[in-house]
Each structure stands twice: as structure tokens, then as C-alpha cells.
Amino acid sequence: MIQSVAFIGLGAMGYRMASHLPRHFDTVYVWNRSFEKAKQHATEYGTQAVELSQAVQADIIFSCLPTSADVAQLVENLELKPGTIWVDCTSGVPDLARQLVTQLKNQGVDYLDAPVSGQTIGADNATLTVMVGGDFTAFERAYPAMQAFGKLIKHVGESGAGFAVKAVNNMLLAVNLWSVAEGFTTLKAHGVNLGEALDCINASSGKSGVTETIFPQRVLNRSFPVTFALPLLAKDAGIALDLVHAAKLPAPLIALTQSLIQAANQTAEENSDFSAAVKMYESWSKITLE
Amino acid sequence: MIQSVAFIGLGAMGYRMASHLPRHFDTVYVWNRSFEKAKQHATEYGTQAVELSQAVQADIIFSCLPTSADVAQLVENLELKPGTIWVDCTSGVPDLARQLVTQLKNQGVDYLDAPVSGQTIGADNATLTVMVGGDFTAFERAYPAMQAFGKLIKHVGESGAGFAVKAVNNMLLAVNLWSVAEGFTTLKAHGVNLGEALDCINASSGKSGVTETIFPQRVLNRSFPVTFALPLLAKDAGIALDLVHAAKLPAPLIALTQSLIQAANQTAEENSDFSAAVKMYESWSKITLE
Amino acid sequence: MIQSVAFIGLGAMGYRMASHLPRHFDTVYVWNRSFEKAKQHATEYGTQAVELSQAVQADIIFSCLPTSADVAQLVENLELKPGTIWVDCTSGVPDLARQLVTQLKNQGVDYLDAPVSGQTIGADNATLTVMVGGDFTAFERAYPAMQAFGKLIKHVGESGAGFAVKAVNNMLLAVNLWSVAEGFTTLKAHGVNLGEALDCINASSGKSGVTETIFPQRVLNRSFPVTFALPLLAKDAGIALDLVHAAKLPAPLIALTQSLIQAANQTAEENSDFSAAVKMYESWSKITLE
Amino acid sequence: MIQSVAFIGLGAMGYRMASHLPRHFDTVYVWNRSFEKAKQHATEYGTQAVELSQAVQADIIFSCLPTSADVAQLVENLELKPGTIWVDCTSGVPDLARQLVTQLKNQGVDYLDAPVSGQTIGADNATLTVMVGGDFTAFERAYPAMQAFGKLIKHVGESGAGFAVKAVNNMLLAVNLWSVAEGFTTLKAHGVNLGEALDCINASSGKSGVTETIFPQRVLNRSFPVTFALPLLAKDAGIALDLVHAAKLPAPLIALTQSLIQAANQTAEENSDFSAAVKMYESWSKITLE
Incomplete structure (x- = not known):
């Protein structure tokens, strides 16, 4: 049972995607490098703008950053709790997905590459398509969380397949x-x-x-x-x-x-x-x- | 008022397109190089399989041949009656459309390039798209006839524009x-x-x-x-x-x-x-x- | 025996190519649309700047114009004498070469497409490559004239092959x-x-x-x-x-x-x-x- | 002063390249995976077919293998003597050149990427072109050895530039x-x-x-x-x-x-x-x- 979720990266897509989460989950953390945006999101949608180290204590962590390299850099120094699933909605690089899987497995965390399509209007209407690569059990566990913004959510293969x-x-x-x-x-x-x-x-x-x-x-x-x-x-x-x-x-x-x-x-x-x-x-x- | 129509060229598309004509017009001539096919069409759909010289006495002549060159060759020796509109549904060559316009104008006949899309299923269901080039008045006069097999029928420009x-x-x-x-x-x-x-x-x-x-x-x-x-x-x-x-x-x-x-x-x-x-x-x- | 030659079109290439002709032929006519250039050429190299109608009375007529269309336009209204060979050094269009062959044959004139390569330095040094299409006998007859500026002169096929x-x-x-x-x-x-x-x-x-x-x-x-x-x-x-x-x-x-x-x-x-x-x-x- | 050279990889190119070495150096080792070829080379050209471990004790080691990966695999388990220069004539991968430089530097060995062109005839006649990337001092030291088969020998840049x-x-x-x-x-x-x-x-x-x-x-x-x-x-x-x-x-x-x-x-x-x-x-x- 998912109790808490976090959304990291509140760009044009992420900001909108995260806006739907409070309707589905009690605790919704948001974080953004320019932190003002996180605070604005909290005000607008009732999410909680918190430190990154706190955000990543959620059961499900979403990320949506410009590139895979940005995600990899972010992950580097984080301490995550075992059992977490990191759902990366960045349009990223398959090879880096596989690296992150290995890296996060050490902390007992599953990583799914889960890029989305549907543009800002799909993010507004929670009708995005989510194409997911990675462990199938993790996919099933994360599925309800992805439903908050996704309409068609597909497991397309192993790690990197989504990207x-x-x-x-x-x-x-x-x-x-x-x-x-x-x-x-x-x-x-x-x-x-x-x-x-x-x-x-x-x-x-x-x-x-x-x-x-x-x-x-x-x-x-x-x-x-x-x-x-x-x-x-x-x-x-x-x-x-x-x-x-x-x-x-x-x-x-x-x-x-x-x-x-x-x-x-x-x-x-x-x-x-x-x-x-x-x-x-x-x-x-x-x-x-x- | 269109009294009679003809359909020349009963290939995979033409055979099906011509099948809808009897529901809309009293006189429907069909002609095909392999004449057996014309007779089969007559039997199946109540059209009239006639000599080419008779077919082209119709008010509206449709053609649907493999290439523009086939149409040009056919037209060469025909005597047409003034006021006829030739609606050429072949996937043809714009330059040849303009040649045929000039050639047929001498006999007082309008020529429209009017290729169709929608494949055989669209021809079966009379839901073809018809993209028409040529004289706009001729387009308007031929419009009701094209409705027999077309759903979206558009005048896209001068002669050759349809092709x-x-x-x-x-x-x-x-x-x-x-x-x-x-x-x-x-x-x-x-x-x-x-x-x-x-x-x-x-x-x-x-x-x-x-x-x-x-x-x-x-x-x-x-x-x-x-x-x-x-x-x-x-x-x-x-x-x-x-x-x-x-x-x-x-x-x-x-x-x-x-x-x-x-x-x-x-x-x-x-x-x-x-x-x-x-x-x-x-x-x-x-x-x-x- | 070639008595007289003409060169039509004194651009960057033609001006230099024509400069070698007086060393080989008694009568060398030159003509250029901007006629000043022809007169300058006559002064500089001892050629004769004459009216186009006179120039084309030469035994061999060279042309070197920007495009085949320019040559075709020029040829249109000229009266040529039978037995002349027109050697067209333009970088032209094979189809137009064949048209000009037919057109000039009516006046008893042979047409060779004979574009050159070697750039201005090759034209200066009379070391151009000449690739010739057209009637082989005409090629052989014109060969000595082309040697005035060409080093490698090849018959590469029928009309249009040179182009x-x-x-x-x-x-x-x-x-x-x-x-x-x-x-x-x-x-x-x-x-x-x-x-x-x-x-x-x-x-x-x-x-x-x-x-x-x-x-x-x-x-x-x-x-x-x-x-x-x-x-x-x-x-x-x-x-x-x-x-x-x-x-x-x-x-x-x-x-x-x-x-x-x-x-x-x-x-x-x-x-x-x-x-x-x-x-x-x-x-x-x-x-x-x- | 180069006393001994080795040539590793006696394919179509290597076999011929190595044939010139005895004219320039007292000690010439050759080695090939199919060792029969090395023995044949020794018989034909007076080189010495030896174990790989001995061959790589030469002052200059040439290699010419199908791919960079083959070279990398070979180098893996070798013990080389400091001061050696490895001249890799393989048509290889720039990134792997840089890896090999780092790897061999640990043993005090210089690595040059030095692919050749000129095909078998150039190898026969010792007129190959050698394009060399890597340390310039190493290039200068290896230059005389490369002259045995090369005519134009150029330092084109840092490691990988030759490849x-x-x-x-x-x-x-x-x-x-x-x-x-x-x-x-x-x-x-x-x-x-x-x-x-x-x-x-x-x-x-x-x-x-x-x-x-x-x-x-x-x-x-x-x-x-x-x-x-x-x-x-x-x-x-x-x-x-x-x-x-x-x-x-x-x-x-x-x-x-x-x-x-x-x-x-x-x-x-x-x-x-x-x-x-x-x-x-x-x-x-x-x-x-x-």
C-alpha cells in the first residue's frame, strides 16, 4: 500500500503531473532545484515542499528532469530507504537506466524507466501515456501511483525499454x-x-x-x-x-x-x-x- | 442534372467504386479492357457493360486506371460530347492532368484529376477521400456523382493539384x-x-x-x-x-x-x-x- | 580542312579557350552578348569580333554559355551553312543536346555536346578535358579544332553523352x-x-x-x-x-x-x-x- | 637506439610489413595466433618466430590485428619492459587507443596508434602511409622503425588521432x-x-x-x-x-x-x-x- 509519494523536478511536465497526486495520496512531497517552484506548487496544490533528503523517504519517488545525466547526478549522494520504487519519467538514455538499476539495487530500491508522452495538455488532464521498462513486480506495485497522471500505462520490457x-x-x-x-x-x-x-x-x-x-x-x-x-x-x-x-x-x-x-x-x-x-x-x- | 454516369477501369478500386453508382443514377455504364470483368460487374450490380464509345456518352465519366499514361492513351481516339465531365480517379501525374485538360477542352469536356484514398475497404463502404484538382464549377457539378463513393471530397486547387x-x-x-x-x-x-x-x-x-x-x-x-x-x-x-x-x-x-x-x-x-x-x-x- | 572557326560566349572559360584558336586557324570569329568583351578579345588575341550572323558562317562553331537553354535560344533564329559543325562546350542538358541535333540536322549542321573540364587554369594552358557526345564522324572532323584548347578529348557516346x-x-x-x-x-x-x-x-x-x-x-x-x-x-x-x-x-x-x-x-x-x-x-x- | 623489434599479427598486411624489418634490425621477432604462419615467415624472411611473452621484450612492438578489441585482449596479460614503444598498426578505435595509452603507461610503455594505408601492394613495396597519434617523443623514437615499411609517416595528433x-x-x-x-x-x-x-x-x-x-x-x-x-x-x-x-x-x-x-x-x-x-x-x- 502506497502511503507517500514524491515528485522531483517541477518543469513544464512535472509541475502538472505532480498536481494530480494529492487527490490520490495523503503525503505528497515535491522538490525542485529552484526551490521557489516547489513552494509555489505546495501553495497551489496542497503538496509539501521539502528538502530532497526528506522527499526521497517517500514510498514512490517520481522524477522528471531534462536528461538522464541530471537524474544520475542527483541519485549519487542520496540515502534511500529499502523498498522504495524510483519511477523516472525523464526522457532518458537506456544505458543509464541499467546503470541506475544496478546502483539503486544496492540500497534495496527498484528503478523503473517510465517516460511519458502526451505533452502539457496530457499532463493537465492526467491522460499521459507511460512506457515503462524494468522489473515487472516493481511495475505492478508502482502502477496505482502512475495512474494519477497516466491513462495508458504499459510495461514494454526490461530496464531501458521505456526510454x-x-x-x-x-x-x-x-x-x-x-x-x-x-x-x-x-x-x-x-x-x-x-x-x-x-x-x-x-x-x-x-x-x-x-x-x-x-x-x-x-x-x-x-x-x-x-x-x-x-x-x-x-x-x-x-x-x-x-x-x-x-x-x-x-x-x-x-x-x-x-x-x-x-x-x-x-x-x-x-x-x-x-x-x-x-x-x-x-x-x-x-x-x-x- | 446528372442522368448518366460511366466508370472506366474496374480494378480492385474501380470495381468497388462503381458498385455504388446504380443506387444514385438511372444509367450506369461500365467498361474494362478485359471486358469479362465489365460483364461480371453488370451482373453483380445492375450496371450496363457497354462499348467504350457508348460508355463515354455519359454525363459524367469516371476513370480509374493504373497510370496517367493509360488514361491519355484511352482518351486519344475518343469522341466525347460537349458538356461532359471526365473525373479521373487514377493516381496520376500532375503534368498529364494539365495536358488532358487542354486536350479535352477542345471537345468541350472538363477534366478533373480526382484521385481517391481509403483503399479497398473505403471503396466497399463508400467512404473514400477524393482530392480534386481543376475547374471549380466542374468540381461543383461533379460533386453529387463523387458522393456515390466518397465521404470527404475536397477541391484542393487547379488542375494537377489532386494528383x-x-x-x-x-x-x-x-x-x-x-x-x-x-x-x-x-x-x-x-x-x-x-x-x-x-x-x-x-x-x-x-x-x-x-x-x-x-x-x-x-x-x-x-x-x-x-x-x-x-x-x-x-x-x-x-x-x-x-x-x-x-x-x-x-x-x-x-x-x-x-x-x-x-x-x-x-x-x-x-x-x-x-x-x-x-x-x-x-x-x-x-x-x-x- | 577547317578554314574558319567561331567562338560564341566569352565567359571565364570561353574567353580563355578562344585565345588559343588564332595559333591554329586563319580566321577566328568571336561573339559575345556583351559585345565589348568580343572587341576586347579581338584586341588582345587577334580574333575578329563580328556579328553573330557572320560568326556562324565559320566551319566550326564553338559555344560556351551558362546553360543549354541559352544555346537553344541562340540557335533558334540563326541561318547556318550546311556542313558546319556546332561544338557546344556548355555544361548542358542531355535532352536538349538531342533536340539541338534534330533541329540543326535540318540545316545540314552537326551538333556535338562537348563540355570541358579543367577550370580556368586548364583553359589558360590549353589542357582541358573535352567529353564529346554525338556523331562519330563529326567528332573526328572537329577533333583538330578541339585540340586548340583540349588535351584529353574523348568521344564518350551518342548525343547527350558528353553532357x-x-x-x-x-x-x-x-x-x-x-x-x-x-x-x-x-x-x-x-x-x-x-x-x-x-x-x-x-x-x-x-x-x-x-x-x-x-x-x-x-x-x-x-x-x-x-x-x-x-x-x-x-x-x-x-x-x-x-x-x-x-x-x-x-x-x-x-x-x-x-x-x-x-x-x-x-x-x-x-x-x-x-x-x-x-x-x-x-x-x-x-x-x-x- | 633500436636493437630489437617485434611484429604481432601476420595477416595480409602484417605478413608483408614484417618482411622488411630484417633489412633494418638485427633482432626481429614475429608472432601470430596461428603460429604456423609465424614459422613460415621466419623461414621466408629470416625473422624469429617466438612465444608472445618473448616477442614483447623487443624495443619496439608492432601490432596489426583485425580490431582494437583484439589488441586490448592481447595486451591484458602481458608483462612488458619499461621504455618499450607499442606501435599499433591496426585500424582501430580512438577511444580504445586512449585506454591502451593509460594501461600501458602503468608499465612504463608508450602506445602509439599508427594505422597504415596503401593496401597489400604498399606493404610489399614498403611505401605505406602511416598516420600516427600519441606522444610526440615516442613518435620520434619509433620513427626509424616505421620507416622500414612506411614512406609517408605523419604525426597527426594526440592518442586516437591516427585511428x-x-x-x-x-x-x-x-x-x-x-x-x-x-x-x-x-x-x-x-x-x-x-x-x-x-x-x-x-x-x-x-x-x-x-x-x-x-x-x-x-x-x-x-x-x-x-x-x-x-x-x-x-x-x-x-x-x-x-x-x-x-x-x-x-x-x-x-x-x-x-x-x-x-x-x-x-x-x-x-x-x-x-x-x-x-x-x-x-x-x-x-x-x-x-
Whole structure:
């Protein structure tokens, strides 16, 4: 029976994810490097902003940080209590997941890689998808806690599998984003009505999350709202490519897309949304996607 | 007021599309190069199998042939009556659409490029998407006839625009097919449960028509049902790339995908479904997607 | 026996190529759209600057214009005398070569596509390579005239073959330029001494014209002298890709390189040398090749 | 003053490289896993086939093994004498070079990564290029020994730099091999005479080691002599790509080529020369390069 939970890392996603916890658990600790944010969260949602050393005494510890390296650094000097489950919702690196499993096992703690998808709106509505790698018993024990913010919660394999699925998902997002940019630029160059074309494709075999939501809601209306930063997509694309190479696989489309996204990230304005990767392509074509 | 319609080309799609016409129109002519098929259609659906010269006396002529070149060849020696609208549902070439417009205008006939998507199941259920290029008044006049088999019917631009949208749609299908093959092969190499991964991605930003239907219904179950032949996808990918070049655009992902699909087509078994393009990738990775 | 020759198009290459003709032929006509240049050439080299209509009365007519379209336009209204050979040194389009052959045959004139390589220094020294397509007898008759500026003069096939070889050569140049940029950027990122690395590679299997001359003489010394304009390389890369598609071949590396060169051309400063294509890559890597 | 040298690894390259050592040094030990080969070498060239433990007592130890991992495994259990220099001519991994430096420094031994290029003919003629990374003083001390088989011997940077240059060289070889295959297939499809085209390109800006030697001597004559195995080129291409990723660089051409070479290796016959990678492309194009 889970009595207490903690949420570490109150960024755009974590802040929202943690907001649902008080409805399900008596004790909810929150912690954030910029501690003001933790205090604000406590005020807003009735959580408890506490020292990190206290937070990690919870039965379930959630973390949601920018990178796996941030999690590893945090874990380094912590003393945890045996029986705890650390559920890491970071979009992280499979190899580091396996390292953390080994490291935390020494303290009797289970580690699950449990990245989420669904963006800020999914975090608001507690309808996130959670893709979980690691020990199956730990997964089952942590399941009720993940239900606080997740709708589809899947055990996809051993440690690192969750991170792998997330990385591949985001790589496919990148492939779709760039290829739709190429395709729609081509259509625009030929005088096609992009709005009508989008409707047709969304009812056809070429549709994707990008044609259904990203293009209409972010690109074609030129809003590019910064809800998922381009450097993070570039990082995830890199993780996906590392998986490809670790398995010694050829993967021409993934490899090319990773290069393009990395280049787009290098040439983008500060603080760009991932969808703004199309702007590098626009600089090549001299055609604006609107 | 449309009194009579004709349907030319009773292949996998055309046969089904024409089956709905008798419910809407008094006179429905059908014609097919292998004429037995036309007679079979007449028997089955109450259409009239007639000579081509008679069929083309209908108010609206639909055609659905393998390529634009087939349509052009057919049109060459026909005498049409002024006021007819030719609605060409072939997945064709934009440049040829414009040629046919000019050619048919001499006989007082309007030509619309009106390719469809939705595959055989959409043709069965009359829920096809129809993407139409050409004269807007002709589009409006032909609209009721297209409703016999179409659900979403859109005017996407001038002549050739319909073909362009279809070609780009199918190119995106090809991009998605190949990139999902790369991504899922990578996941399998890392021991991830593909079924669960698919569920997660289908609830996430990387989803596409390929992850939602093609992969579960054709690839992962190893069925590869031949409903849309690989050579036709290769042809459509070539049309899309031609559009890219005609507009003098760089398009690295589209160009690479076209090469891969063309190579997959060259090395595939006879009579392969488009989804069997993944088999070339499987020969590279030595991993079967199942 | 060749009595008179003409040279049409006195650009960077043509001006130098025509300078050798007076040493070999009694009558040498020159013509240039900006006629001042023709007069300057006459003064400098003892050629005769004449009206176009007179120039084309020569036994052998050389042309060297920016594009095949320029040649076609020029030819349109000319009256030529039967027995003339038109030797087109433009880096042109194979299809247009075949059109010009047909067109000029009506006037009893042979047309050879005869693009050159060797850059301005080769034109200065009369050591150009001439790759010739077209009728073999015409090739043999024009051979002595081409020797005025060419060292290696080869009949590579039927009409268009010369243009095809030139386009493929320039595409390989583009592939080499970009891949060497990627490779040397990688070496620099790892602290390798680029000059020593270049020496090693130039004695090894990975060497190319780019490692031997272009990189040391244009890129690493940051000179980028404008002797072969980037838009012309982009044009030639496009011709090469058109050949690929006309033959319905997959060609992933050529296709990708064409996209990259086209993008580099679109984003380059005005009046860039082809070697400055690497600057787009530098904007991606944030590493300068020096 | 170097008194004794050893050569470990008598493969196609090592066997020939070691053959020159007796002309320069009084004591030359050789060792090979299949010891018969060492004895054969001793008989043929007057070297001494000895136990590994004795061989490594030489002043300079050369090694030339298939992979860095083989070298690392060998070094693990050896006792070396301080002051020795280990000159590793393997085409290896930069990261492992740095590991070996650290490991051998504990025994007072210097390690240089010193891969060679020039193939078996260069090994026969002692005209190899040696690209060396590591301590400069050690480089200078080992220089005379490397002169026994090397002609151009360059210090290209710190530890790992030699391996990096070799990997990039071989990656450029792979890029050139594949792109020339695409280009010449295109020319053949258009009826161009490949031999004449090769002569033209070899006198032009698109030339490379591949057009100058690999294509005429291995591909177009269909000999594909197995002097450098395709799996080794695939391995080197992988090392190059790892360098790209370690530096977080985009590199679309390198990434694509690595995928193609890896796929070619996966689908090749056993015991293929690297040049046989073109056969995968031939299976796509249905055109034989001859």
C-alpha cells in the first residue's frame, strides 16, 4: 500500500503531473532545484515542499528532469530507504537506466524507466501515456501511483525499454515533422491549397500525429508554442540513433533525420519549440509553411 | 442534372467504386479492357457493360486506371460530347492532368484529376477521400456523382493539384512505412515488446497511419495482403519526387525514401503489397518484424 | 580542312579557350552578348569580333554559355551553312543536346555536346578535358579544332553523352566536397591536425580531387575564389539527378547530395564559389574548416 | 637506439610489413595466433618466430590485428619492459587507443596508434602511409622503425588521432565507392561508354582514388580481389560514424553511407572484398557495372 509519494523536478511536465497526486495520496512531497517552484506548487496544490533528503523517504519517488545525466547526478549522494520504487519519467538514455538499476539495487530500491508522452495538455488532464521498462513486480506495485497522471500505462520490457520506446517515438515524430515539411512545401510550390490538402491527408494513409495536430496547431498558424524544446527533440533523436548503432543496424532514414534535426537545432533561435525545426527547411526552400 | 454516369477501369478500386453508382443514377455504364470483368460487374450490380464509345456518352465519366499514361492513351481516339465531365480517379501525374485538360477542352469536356484514398475497404463502404484538382464549377457539378463513393471530397486547387496531394500522401506513407520499420527493428534488437511499444506510440506524438493500421494489420502479422501493389507505390513516390524537382526544391528525406522504395520494388518478389517494402530492410538487419 | 572557326560566349572559360584558336586557324570569329568583351578579345588575341550572323558562317562553331537553354535560344533564329559543325562546350542538358541535333540536322549542321573540364587554369594552358557526345564522324572532323584548347578529348557516346559525363563528374565533385567537409569537421572536433591528415589521406584510398586540390587551395585557406559559381554546380547536380530519374534508378547518395547542394546554394551569399557550399555545413557544426 | 623489434599479427598486411624489418634490425621477432604462419615467415624472411611473452621484450612492438578489441585482449596479460614503444598498426578505435595509452603507461610503455594505408601492394613495396597519434617523443623514437615499411609517416595528433584519420579515410573511400557506382550506373543506363567516361573523369574535378584505381582494377573488370574485406570497411565506417556522434555533429552523407555499407555487408556473400559493396547497388538497379 502506497502511503507517500514524491515528485522531483517541477518543469513544464512535472509541475502538472505532480498536481494530480494529492487527490490520490495523503503525503505528497515535491522538490525542485529552484526551490521557489516547489513552494509555489505546495501553495497551489496542497503538496509539501521539502528538502530532497526528506522527499526521497517517500514510498514512490517520481522524477522528471531534462536528461538522464541530471537524474544520475542527483541519485549519487542520496540515502534511500529499502523498498522504495524510483519511477523516472525523464526522457532518458537506456544505458543509464541499467546503470541506475544496478546502483539503486544496492540500497534495496527498484528503478523503473517510465517516460511519458502526451505533452502539457496530457499532463493537465492526467491522460499521459507511460512506457515503462524494468522489473515487472516493481511495475505492478508502482502502477496505482502512475495512474494519477497516466491513462495508458504499459510495461514494454526490461530496464531501458521505456526510454527506448520514447526515443523511437520522438524520432518518428522528427521524421514525420521534416517529411511533412518537405511534402507540404512541394504542394505549396505547385499552388495547392494546404488546408484542404491537410484535410485530405488526414483522412488518408499518409496521415500522422504531425499532420493531425503539429502542423495545423503549431506550424501552419506560425505559433510554434514552446512546449517541447527543440534541443530536447535533438537529444532524443540522438538517443534513438545511439540505439541503432548499439545494435549495429543500418537505418538510413533515422540517421538522416537525426542529422537534419541536429543541424536545425544548431541553427535555430534560442528557446525554439521542436516544431520550429521546419524553419531551417524554409530557409532552404524560400517558402513559408502557412 | 446528372442522368448518366460511366466508370472506366474496374480494378480492385474501380470495381468497388462503381458498385455504388446504380443506387444514385438511372444509367450506369461500365467498361474494362478485359471486358469479362465489365460483364461480371453488370451482373453483380445492375450496371450496363457497354462499348467504350457508348460508355463515354455519359454525363459524367469516371476513370480509374493504373497510370496517367493509360488514361491519355484511352482518351486519344475518343469522341466525347460537349458538356461532359471526365473525373479521373487514377493516381496520376500532375503534368498529364494539365495536358488532358487542354486536350479535352477542345471537345468541350472538363477534366478533373480526382484521385481517391481509403483503399479497398473505403471503396466497399463508400467512404473514400477524393482530392480534386481543376475547374471549380466542374468540381461543383461533379460533386453529387463523387458522393456515390466518397465521404470527404475536397477541391484542393487547379488542375494537377489532386494528383499532387495524392502523390505527397503516398510519399508520406512510404516515409512512415520505412522509418517505422527502422524504429521497430531497433526496438526489437533491444528486446522491447513490439506490441506494447506500438500501443504506446499510437497514443503518442510519433503515431501515424502506418503505426495505427499498416504495421499491426499487414507487417507484424506477416500477412502483407496485396491490396496496393508495391510497384504502384514506387510509381507514386516517383511522381512526388518529380514534383519536388519541378519546383527546384531540396528534399532530402523524400529523395532518400524514393530511392529506398524504388530499390525495394526492384528487389521484391512479384506481386508484392506495398507493405512488403520492409522486407528489403529486413534483409539488411537480419531481424524479422513480427 | 577547317578554314574558319567561331567562338560564341566569352565567359571565364570561353574567353580563355578562344585565345588559343588564332595559333591554329586563319580566321577566328568571336561573339559575345556583351559585345565589348568580343572587341576586347579581338584586341588582345587577334580574333575578329563580328556579328553573330557572320560568326556562324565559320566551319566550326564553338559555344560556351551558362546553360543549354541559352544555346537553344541562340540557335533558334540563326541561318547556318550546311556542313558546319556546332561544338557546344556548355555544361548542358542531355535532352536538349538531342533536340539541338534534330533541329540543326535540318540545316545540314552537326551538333556535338562537348563540355570541358579543367577550370580556368586548364583553359589558360590549353589542357582541358573535352567529353564529346554525338556523331562519330563529326567528332573526328572537329577533333583538330578541339585540340586548340583540349588535351584529353574523348568521344564518350551518342548525343547527350558528353553532357551526361560532365554532369556526373560535377555530381561526384559535389559528393566529395560535402563528404570531405563532414569528415574533416569530425577530425577537427577531435583535435586532429588537418594539414597532416590531408597529407595522409592524399596518399591513401580516400583521396579525391577535392582532398588534393579543392580543400587545400580553396577551403582550408578560406579563399573560396569564384572560378566556378555555386549556382552552376547546383544546376549540374540537378542535371545529374534528372539523368538518374530518367533512367528510373534509385541513387540515395546522389539524391541526398543534390538536396544539400541546392540548399547550400539557396542559403549562400551572392556570388559564391562552389566550394563555399561547405559554409552551410559550417553553420550546422559551428566549426570552421581552416 | 633500436636493437630489437617485434611484429604481432601476420595477416595480409602484417605478413608483408614484417618482411622488411630484417633489412633494418638485427633482432626481429614475429608472432601470430596461428603460429604456423609465424614459422613460415621466419623461414621466408629470416625473422624469429617466438612465444608472445618473448616477442614483447623487443624495443619496439608492432601490432596489426583485425580490431582494437583484439589488441586490448592481447595486451591484458602481458608483462612488458619499461621504455618499450607499442606501435599499433591496426585500424582501430580512438577511444580504445586512449585506454591502451593509460594501461600501458602503468608499465612504463608508450602506445602509439599508427594505422597504415596503401593496401597489400604498399606493404610489399614498403611505401605505406602511416598516420600516427600519441606522444610526440615516442613518435620520434619509433620513427626509424616505421620507416622500414612506411614512406609517408605523419604525426597527426594526440592518442586516437591516427585511428581517427584512418577511419575518416576509409569512410571517404566508402562514400566514393558508392557514389561512383550510382554515377556510372546512371551513365551506363544512358548508353555512355564507361571506359571513356572514366578517363574523362580521371582528368577532371570529380576524380578520386575510386575512379583512378578501385573501379578500373576491381569493379569494371569484375575481379573484386579480396585484399580488404568488406566487413572491415563496414567496421571502419562504423568507427567514423562513432566519431561523428561523439562530437555531436550532423553528418548526413557519412551517416547514409555507413547505413548503405552496413547493409551491403549484411547482404554480401561470405568473404567479399570491400569493392563488392557495389553488388547490393547492382541488385537495385539491375545494371552490372562492367
